[in-house]
Structures are given as C-alpha cells and as structure tokens.
Amino acid sequence: MFFKEVNEVDLGETSIANIFIDIFMPMADGLYVKVYLLGYKNACDTGCSPKFNNSSIAKNLNVPLSDVISAWKFWEGKNIIKMHKNDGYDDFDYSIEFLDLKKLYMENIPVNTKSIKSNSDSIVHIAENDSIRKMFNSINQIVGRYLDQGEKLSILDIMNKYNMSSDMIVCAYEHVKDKTGSSKPVKYIEGIIRNWYDSNVYTPQDVKDSFAVRSERYMLYKTIFNELGFPRQPSKSEKQLIDEWFDKFNMDIELILEACSKSKNISNPSVSYINGIIKSWSNKNIKNLEDLKIDEQSQRPKENVTKNISPKNTSGDAYKKTKFHNFNETFTQYTPEELDEIIEKSQKEKFR
Known part of the structure; x- marks a missing residue:
C-alpha cells in the first residue's frame, strides 16, 4: 500500500505522465532518467532561469556534459524527445523538445521497433x-x-x-x-x-563455440607471453597480431614458440619483433618445425660439401703434399718381369 501525506505548503510540483514511469523509465539507467526528469522539470517551470541548459544539468548531477548529451540521444531514440541543434560551434549546445507522451500513447506510435506497439x-x-x-x-x-x-x-x-x-x-x-x-x-x-x-x-551453439575458442586462445596468449617472459596480459593490438599468426599464417604453436626463443638475446623483445620473424617464415611457406628444419638445412649445402671432401690421413693429422706427388706413377704400366729387369740394370749402372 502506498499513500501520500497532505501538506498545504506549496513548494511546486512537476506532473509526469504515467506512461513514462510504466514503459520508458525501466528501459534506461538511473542517469538517463535523472537527466530526463531534471530537463522536463525545467521545461514545465515557467519561472525557471532561461540560462538553465545542458551544462546546468551536468553541473547539477556532477557528470560530464557528454553523458547528458548521450542521455538525450537515448531518449530521442525512444521517440519521446527531439534534439534541436542551436547556432554556434558548440557540439553540445542543444535545445530539447519534450513530446506529448499521452498523444504518443493514443496514436500507438511504435517505440523504437517496427512491430510492437507501446501499450x-x-x-x-x-x-x-x-x-x-x-x-x-x-x-x-x-x-x-x-x-x-x-x-x-x-x-x-x-x-x-x-x-x-x-x-x-x-x-x-x-x-x-x-x-x-x-x-x-x-x-x-x-x-x-x-x-x-x-x-x-x-545461436546458443554459436555462443558455446565462441567461448570455447576464446578460452583456447587465452591459453595460447598466456603460453606465448610466458615464453617471452612477459608477466602481463597482451594488449588489444598484441592480441590482433597473435591472432594473425594462427588465423592468417596458419602457424603451429611450436613454431611460434621457436620464434619467441629467438628473442632471448634481444635487449627489448616484443610481439612486433616476433611478428617480423613469423612474416618472413610465412613468405617461405614455413608452417611448422619440420618446414623450418628443411629450410635451415637448405641454407648450408656448400658448407656440408666442403666438410665431406676435406682429406685427412689415418693418424688424424692434416694431409700434406710432398715432392713425391710430382712424379707420374707410370710404374703401373710394367709387368713384374720388366720391373725386375729395370731394377737389375739400374744396379749395374750404379756400381760400374
């Protein structure tokens, strides 16, 4: 039960249509309702100062002027007021026209919807x-x-x-x-x-899938930042870059962590630095660690060939050429008998 005390002292009253209380007030937050009521009171009070404006409402409610304008835009969207821009360069200088809510109700004007009447x-x-x-x-x-x-x-x-x-x-x-x-x-x-x-x-299934993706992606952010040694959450721009690594470049998490490991010797590692590495790998169509291994091996073919053909002797000492390598090994062209004959002849010449 609700009832009202009767008092003969007249301090002024502002009559507000019940349609605002029943239908429109529940749509808005408290600030928007306060702005509407304070402005409406001023519109109804003929003795109020003509200098009372939106800035006055902002000071009265101790809120930014932009919040007052947002409130009027909200109510204009509900078709219960009209905003009229005043002359001048002040973007917040508006006059507010309060529409007749009873007339709105009687004419069944839709309230911010195409198919539902406000009654x-x-x-x-x-x-x-x-x-x-x-x-x-x-x-x-x-x-x-x-x-x-x-x-x-x-x-x-x-x-x-x-x-x-x-x-x-x-x-x-x-x-x-x-x-x-x-x-x-x-x-x-x-x-x-x-x-x-x-x-x-x-759909509700889309909601479930979305939450699952966000949860998985959150863990990936955390893993990457742990590898980089960052004790914080990624910023919005950092998340966008990391999302590109997975969604645009189709990189494996192992490959991304490998890229992160290359920043350990950098004085100021950053997600942008890793992004440069990821892009360079993407240009080479490197998607996983196996692709990276193949690419790194292809960069060292000459080095490997040089190592394989370097001659060494059995004792492990470096191979050196001597003066005997200047002789032509023609003795392989003779038979054993011919060699014996040559040696015997050489001995006779030597002791003659």
Missing part, C-alpha cells in the same frame, strides 16, 4: 506466442521475479533490433547470471546481445 494490449497479444511466453517465464525464473511491462517491451525491442531468437535472449540472461551471480537490467542484456551480433554469434 499493454500489444504486450499481451505478443505474449500469446508460445515461444515468447516461454522466454518470459524462463527469464522470470533466472532473475527471480516477474518482468514488468517496460522490461518486456525492451526485450521484444532487442529481438527486433538484432534479429535474435527468444533462445538467444534467455541465453544472454543465463550468461549474465553465471558470470555476475546476479540479475542485471535490460540495458546490460542488450549490451551482451549487441556484442554477439557484432561477432556474428546468432
């Missing part, structure tokens, strides 16, 4: 779909409460915006619950769905 009857009609009804029931169990009308409208809006099935919405809620241990607002769920959409993940 209770539309939600009930959509919920008659069996898969939608099961989706809402599953989400109720995950978050531990019943979804309100605004949350349901936002969920259906997400499904239409990103063309996601009801199974993917439930999968997103389950993922958030497992990851954080608590339920999160619909805007948080939309962030998860948007990331999946940008990553071409469209």
Whole structure:
C-alpha cells in the first residue's frame, strides 16, 4: 500500500505522465532518467532561469556534459524527445523538445521497433506466442521475479533490433547470471546481445563455440607471453597480431614458440619483433618445425660439401703434399718381369 501525506505548503510540483514511469523509465539507467526528469522539470517551470541548459544539468548531477548529451540521444531514440541543434560551434549546445507522451500513447506510435506497439494490449497479444511466453517465464525464473511491462517491451525491442531468437535472449540472461551471480537490467542484456551480433554469434551453439575458442586462445596468449617472459596480459593490438599468426599464417604453436626463443638475446623483445620473424617464415611457406628444419638445412649445402671432401690421413693429422706427388706413377704400366729387369740394370749402372 502506498499513500501520500497532505501538506498545504506549496513548494511546486512537476506532473509526469504515467506512461513514462510504466514503459520508458525501466528501459534506461538511473542517469538517463535523472537527466530526463531534471530537463522536463525545467521545461514545465515557467519561472525557471532561461540560462538553465545542458551544462546546468551536468553541473547539477556532477557528470560530464557528454553523458547528458548521450542521455538525450537515448531518449530521442525512444521517440519521446527531439534534439534541436542551436547556432554556434558548440557540439553540445542543444535545445530539447519534450513530446506529448499521452498523444504518443493514443496514436500507438511504435517505440523504437517496427512491430510492437507501446501499450499493454500489444504486450499481451505478443505474449500469446508460445515461444515468447516461454522466454518470459524462463527469464522470470533466472532473475527471480516477474518482468514488468517496460522490461518486456525492451526485450521484444532487442529481438527486433538484432534479429535474435527468444533462445538467444534467455541465453544472454543465463550468461549474465553465471558470470555476475546476479540479475542485471535490460540495458546490460542488450549490451551482451549487441556484442554477439557484432561477432556474428546468432545461436546458443554459436555462443558455446565462441567461448570455447576464446578460452583456447587465452591459453595460447598466456603460453606465448610466458615464453617471452612477459608477466602481463597482451594488449588489444598484441592480441590482433597473435591472432594473425594462427588465423592468417596458419602457424603451429611450436613454431611460434621457436620464434619467441629467438628473442632471448634481444635487449627489448616484443610481439612486433616476433611478428617480423613469423612474416618472413610465412613468405617461405614455413608452417611448422619440420618446414623450418628443411629450410635451415637448405641454407648450408656448400658448407656440408666442403666438410665431406676435406682429406685427412689415418693418424688424424692434416694431409700434406710432398715432392713425391710430382712424379707420374707410370710404374703401373710394367709387368713384374720388366720391373725386375729395370731394377737389375739400374744396379749395374750404379756400381760400374
């Protein structure tokens, strides 16, 4: 039960349409709601200073001016306000026109969706779909409460915006619950769905496969950085380079680790240095350690030939030529009898 104290002192009041509270407020985070209410109060208060603007809201709420502009862009996306750029060079200088929410409701203008009207009857009609009804029931169990009308409208809006099935919405809620241990607002769920959409993940099986790949790739990052001796996580640019080694160059992890080992004598090793080695190997179509071994052997053919033909004597001493190598070995042209005759004749000449 809720009731209001009656007070005769008039400090001013701002009347806000229930449609904002019932449907639009649950779509946004607290800051966006504060910006809307503070701006709306100023628009309704004829006695308010004309100098009150977006900078005034930023100072009042102690937030950056860019956050205030982001809030207005969010509400403009919901078709409940219009932003009018003022003359000048200030990119943050806007006038805000608040649209009539009652008129919006009566005319059944779609709220950031092509097929869903922003009223209770539309939600009930959509919920008659069996898969939608099961989706809402599953989400109720995950978050531990019943979804309100605004949350349901936002969920259906997400499904239409990103063309996601009801199974993917439930999968997103389950993922958030497992990851954080608590339920999160619909805007948080939309962030998860948007990331999946940008990553071409469209089914629960795609989600499982994506997590498996990320887990495996994380271990590869860790292995490579351990080999390089880096006691930190890789940066985004370093991850992109490492991903190319696997996805673009199709390198084996053993070959990549071999490249990392070549940086041990470098004063300032880096992923960029290893990337140069990987690219040079890729240009030679080297994909694994066996390819690298063959390439290294092909670089030393002359050296190996020189070693194989170097003459050595049986004692291990270096082979040296003497004056006897200048003689022609013609004695092999004579028979034993002819040699005896030559030797005998030589002896007779010697002692004559």
